[in-house]
Amino acid sequence: MAHSARDLRRDCYAAVDIGASSGRVVVGFVEDGRIHLEEVHRFDNRQVRRGGHDCWDIDLLYGELVRGLALCKEAGFAPKSVGIDTWGVDFVLLDADDNLVGDAVAYRDERTQGMFEVADAIMSPEELYRRTGIQRQPFNTIYQFLALQRENPEQLEAAETFLMIPDYLGFLLTGEKALEYTNASTTGLLNAETGAWDETVLARFNIPRRLFRNVTMAGACLGPVKPSIAEKIGYDTCVVLPATHDTGSAFLAVPACDLPAVFLSSGTWSLLGVENRSPLTTAAAYGENFTNEGGYHFRYRFLKNIMGLWMIQSIRRELNGITYVVDEKAIRKGRLHQYMRVEGLGQEVGFEDLIRAADEAECAGVQASIVNVNDDRFLSPDSMIEEILEACEETGQAVPQTLGELMLCVYESLARCYRDAVEGLSSLAGHGYKSINIVGGGCRDGHLNRRTAEVCGIPVYAGPVEGTALGNLAVQMLADGVFPNLRAVRAAIAESFDVQKVEP
Template identity: 30%
Template sequence: MKYAIAVDLGASSGKMAIGHLEKEKIVIDEYRNFVNRPVDIGTALYWDVFSLYNSVLDGLTYFQKYGGTKTVGIDTWGATFGLLDAKGRLLEPVYHYRDRRTVDVMEKLYKNIDAKMLFQWTGCQCNRTYTLPQLYEYVIEQNPILKFTSKLLLLPDLLGYFLTGNALTETTIAGTTGLLEKSMDKWSERVIEKYELPRTIFGTLEHSGVSKGRLRKDVIVDTGADMEVLTVAEHDSASAVLAIPKLKEGDLYISIGTNISMGVETSKANTSDPAFYSGLKNTAGFGGRTIVYRDFSACWHLNEFIRTCRGEGKNYSFEQIVGMAEEDACTGPWIDVEDLDLCKAGGNYKEQINLFLSRTNQKGISEDYEFVNCIHQSIAMKVKHYK
């Protein structure tokens, strides 16, 4: 029997699954989960990509008990990237997209190209977590790192590079950069030029289903696995939309994770004035399709609550968090899950919630179950009333 391995990385955890085809149906044989814990050092926030890579290697080793595994593919959240030098080495740790270095970058970004024009060119309405603002921060600060950069690889392609030694850039994950033309099939030369970014660091775009090559010899020795690495729909939202059965053009989807993404899959980008003023975004979907959507922070707020509780000596699992949630009432208090202050990583998240409640003339809370209910109810109400 031929097996395939899927790697799905989220902002708080990763999953690996092994499965096979059975009468044109995908059968999942087993899951394997692991933690993704960002690293906070001084004022900087990083992703622990080496821990993630080791977790993937451990999973490849574990799944060898099935035998006959032919391929592996990786999807992740968007916008996160690594910078490689001419010898293929990482030039710096991989920054978290919520690292505070980009807190003030958006005003400067839109002085160069106004928001509406950038939307008309790229279909993207950037916030500071996108790749473009992160790269532009280097330019603003005259950081010399871009001069030494040979290639930029987004996270799933970076991990694929670690596994194979081959550097490819898949289209759906490139769609999270804010640096593609609205056709979602090529880099925007005019955006790259306007923001003084080195064109040479952006590789050729490849569609899903292309081989990255076989595992490196040292990986084969370490894991016992000898297989091909494929580009999948590497942006997790694109994979989620692709996996929805019988989704037709114009059907609304809702994908829930660290962020909630709500939208439709279409044949081309929507860059109309109504789309711009409604806050819609466009990103690359599978097979040359375009996803028109809006998104906002969701389970990220729960992750921040869990992080704060961990600092208090309470190591809650997601199962325990769900168990705290009351099912009987949406009585408040409420937070705005898009509030800029609440969406800054770090600090005591319980205190931040109570500061928001004070600013909005709501009563403060203190019990953990109250915070959990507040977050869950606020996410649900945001979905219900999102316009």
């Protein structure tokens, strides 16, 4: 249905929330003190193989973003502002004419293999952690820079500007450049104490300082969209910087219950932790491999990155014969496949089928095998199914023989990893926690919620599902004066959306 300019709702805001697997455009508005959401567009995210690397299809993402904003008008909305959030660590480089230098290589690409050893020869991992507070992970931006120095030094020579993925999408909409704090903090190049680029790290790792403009805090207005964009989408709007790192937005939307509480943003990654007022970069925190990512208004998300639903998403794609990287060779068929075609799975396998298979295996008394979900072997395997089977075999455990046994292995492994992370948090904080508050798509997984509560021994509060989009919208509403402070917007979120309690 077409809407005229006169009947468009303008007291609303649009959140562009793009994850590693999919993206969405969600409109939010407030009525009678309650926040209402309407999803106007959802699209798949994908990677493409270019120059021997797995890369993000930036043109696709930008096209879907603009299409989603145009669909807002078809749905009767003309948002006052737009906010964009994505995953962290990945970036683009621009030359002096603002053209892309190279591709937007994805964090799951293998180019950073061996970069730990290169980095450790420059600065000890303990010192790097004390300075940046960021968890040691092979895909961190700092290691991507080291890989780029070795493979494509000419790109660094030609580059004049560094932008992270949401920053670049905002630049395409407005022509204005900014590096938002929460996403910049994931690079391993920002000083944890000051929130500014760490000059010592940049110098020691020979990363050109000229590439980095000073960071900007969430809530700042990037500017109006270009006239050509306004014409394309059918209305004028501006871009406001939310917490552009999706977990930073998700943490904003957690209606914390039973304090002190642990927050868990559950999606492709599981980000489990707490919100602190200062970074914790002690030897003990380093030993537990917790990260200090930037949060809204210079808060700190002290958390652990856990492989999360990526394993489940990969299993589903594999069973359906879908590749994650376009033009990749066909996925190897795992040895499990020939007898996974059980009754009821004759067509496309959905997440509900995987959950049901795990429930049935549990009811049958299956003893789950356990794998280390944070092992790098699960980051980007040719076959997730094969990798799980091999991990079980290598550790002398029973190798899953059915879909239910496979899913039970993944679920139980995730729940135990959550428990270990909560215990690590408790040890570092010197006190226990009363609940786990889960937001994001993973909060709909009843099997995982139940096993998390049982294994961790504390209640789980599940919801809201659209936590990241809500946090994105919350910053825009705060910037526009709809709510006076963060406490008020979190109270409105708790009032507006159902949260399910799962007892241990």
